[in-house]
Amino acid sequence: MNKICVIGAGTMGAGIAQVLIEKGYNVVLRDLSQEFIDKGIKGIVKNLDRSIQKGKMTESEKESALKNLQGSIFLEDIADCDLVIEAATENMEIKKKIFAEIDKICKPEAILATNTSSLSITEVAAATNRPQKVIGMHFFNPVPVMKLVEVIKGVATDEATRTAIIRLTKAMDKTPVEVEEAPGFVVNRILIPMINEAIGILAEGVAKAEDIDEAMKLGANHPIGPLALADLIGNDVCLAIMEVLYSEFGDSKYRPHPLLRKMVRGKLLGRKTGKGFFNYNA
Numbered sequence: 311m312n313k314i315c316v317i318g319a320g321t322m323g324a325g326i327a328q329v330l331i332e333k334g335y336n337v338v339l340r341d342l343s344q345e346f347i348d349k350g351i352k353g354i355v356k357n358l359d360r361s362i363q364k365g366k367m368t369e370s371e372k373e374s375a376l377k378n379l380q381g382s383i384f385l386e387d388i389a390d391c392d393l394v395i396e397a398a399t400e401n402m403e404i405k406k407k408i409f410a411e412i413d414k415i416c417k418p419e420a421i422l423a424t425n426t427s428s429l430s431i432t433e434v435a436a437a438t439n440r441p442q443k444v445i446g447m448h449f450f451n452p453v454p455v456m457k458l459v460e461v462i463k464g465v466a467t468d469e470a471t472r473t474a475i476i477r478l479t480k481a482m483d484k485t486p487v488e489v490e491e492a493p494g495f496v497v498n499r500i501l502i503p504m505i506n507e508a509i510g511i512l513a514e515g516v517a518k519a520e521d522i523d524e525a526m527k528l529g530a531n532h533p534i535g536p537l538a539l540a541d542l543i544g545n546d547v548c549l550a551i552m553e554v555l556y557s558e559f560g561d562s563k564y565r566p567h568p569l570l571r572k573m574v575r576g577k578l579l580g581r582k583t584g585k586g587f588f589n590y591n592a
């Protein structure tokens with residue numbers, strides 16, 4: 311595998327692209343506008359500069375990593391990719407449209423992976439004429455730091471695709487965990503309802519946001535509290551995942567809290583909009 315296209319230059323796409331270029335892969339980072347691509351690349355450069363400051367990377371290593379990266383708004387630029395990793399908005403209709411498009415453009419042997427947090431790989435794959443080459447490759451945020459990749463087969467995913475993705479995951483210094491297709495897979499089925507519960511606790515006035523987070527950090531040894539984690543993930547992403555859990559299982563325990571909806575409607579998405587449960591410098 312040499313040339314990889316990452317679709318979506320947001321929180322996850324930029325992180326995935328960063329790790330890939332550091333490992334020497336040629337990456338095309340695609341988004342809908344140059345502005346989104348520039349923002350993603352700016353974040354990558356900032357992270358690489360931080361690594362230099364910490365003595366973990368040299369200036370020339372940074373330059374050679376960045377040489378591996380090409381931003382593009384043109385879908386044609388991905389035609390010769392060996393693998394596409396889609397990290398666009400968590401919405402089934404958007405993902406199906408992307409997969410139908412890339413299926414037409416990419417060479418027949420290319421693997422098409424989705425970084426979806428919760429959606430059905432089988433349904434995404436059904437938008438293509440190569441469902442055997444479609445797979446879930448679920449990274450965690452922040453990608454350069456988090457070691458896990460959940461690898462999820464759809465009903466038609468073949469063995470060669472599974473093996474290739476496991477191999478790439480290890481080459482990226484990540485640990486693959488294979489998961490059967492199920493809403494939210496493993497981590498998000500546990501993590502996002504916990505965040506939703508923390509939002510309920512806040513809405514009921516049981517404790518202030520800072521204290522909810524402090525309680526979970528000191529009482530459960532979590533590295534950050536659930537509300538800060540919601541801000542890191544993005545409240546829109548958290549809501550999308552709760553919606554999938556709720557609609558797929560039809561169980562009221564997965565009902566998104568109205569405060570989560572209100573936050574998303576008010577564009578209080580967390581770090582990416584500068585304000586969520588806490589404030590951040592834009």
Ligand SMILES: CC(=O)CC(=O)SCCNC(=O)CCNC(=O)[C@H](O)C(C)(C)COP(=O)(O)OP(=O)(O)OC[C@H]1O[C@@H](n2cnc3c(N)ncnc32)[C@H](O)[C@@H]1OP(=O)(O)O
Pocket residue numbers: 357360364426427449450451452453454455456497498501533534539543547
């Ligand atoms: C929604 C989904 O589908 C799935 C998901 O992703 S769910 C979310 C999963 N992620 C988590 O649970 C993250 C929980 N939080 C954490 O682990 C930590 O708070 C954290 C790693 C994000 C930050 O750690 P911290 O100790 O609070 O801060 P900080 O000291 O600044 O960072 C620790 C390290 O991470 C690095 N780091 C932090 N944010 C980073 C980023 N966005 N990109 C790259 N590196 C980053 C720092 O550079 C630092 O590196 P060194 O150890 O080499 O110095």
Ligand SMILES: NC(=O)C1=CN([C@@H]2O[C@H](COP(=O)(O)OP(=O)(O)OC[C@H]3O[C@@H](n4cnc5c(N)ncnc54)[C@H](O)[C@@H]3O)[C@@H](O)[C@H]2O)C=CC1
Pocket residue numbers: 317318319320321322323340341342346396397398399400401404408425426427428448449450451542543544547582
């Ligand atoms: N935020 C998180 O912590 C995690 C998110 N994910 C998943 O990763 C995916 C992306 O999430 P984020 O990076 O958080 O979202 P984001 O909102 O930060 O970025 C999404 C990007 O996709 C772009 N996009 C939308 N439609 C597109 C299209 N048709 N073609 C190209 N680009 C398009 C948007 O312009 C945006 O820049 C989602 O499926 C999400 O569920 C997975 C793991 C963790």
